[in-house]
Amino acid sequence: MYSTEIEVRTGSVAVVHDLTKDAEAFLRDADAEDGILHVFVPHATSGLAILETGAGSDEDLLTALDELLPRDGRWRHQHGSPGHGRDHVLPALLPPFATIPVIGGVMTLGTWQSVCLVDTNLDNPVRRVRFSLLEG
Template sequence: MSRIRAGEIRETLVTRRVSTVLSVDTKGRSFTEVTGAVSQFLATIGAGDGEVSLFCRHTSASLTIQENASPEVQLDLLTALDRLAPEHAGWVHDLEGPDDMPAHVKSVLTGIHLAIPVMSGRMALGTWQGIYLIEHRARAHRRDLVVAFVGDGG
């Protein structure tokens, strides 16, 4: 039988909203970890308790929280996404090449927004979790992520 335990309840009055744009240069179809950049943003603004959100301003790239210990996970995920949305599958939309429409499908599947609780200035990520921008296009791009913290100061 499963057992569920409640943790400490913390109440915070939201007094701040701080945002920035992170520009990420990708190397083509790949995962780029941005956890450190988001952590640095939280440290720079003196975040306390609240929530940090990330929003990808593109339709052919996306965001995910995924394992950050084994690079094989990222390789397997790229392979799985390619199987779900392969190039040359009869797509009608191909204005920017055969990877154009598959990139849009992969973005729909993985999502363009994340929200992460922040406790005492640190993201409440699990031990092996990292935040990744996924580039779905074959060639390199510069991608913009809007990062916003809502909460109190540390």
């Protein structure tokens, strides 16, 4: 197994951050052939999604999360910025992991699919992302 961790600065606004190029660079560095790429975010307030970016889907996802998990005072988890409790529910909907098959050193993503970090936590602008390659 080959594994490494990167740091991602997400800033102070909710964001869908495309990790695809980082994942591709990791696979090149790992001299990958065939296997499984596992991506993991060791945080209680962010998740991963595989979706199309750049055509509005990333903003649609953030809008849907705002509607599903409003940033208001309803949350029992009350520390941090107003509505921060919703950020702790996010990983139940967008898990902190993704697994992608790798064939010939290339992720087998669909034409419009990207691997994305979804971070709605306004209180923590720095995230870690771990890439692990399980070859087989």
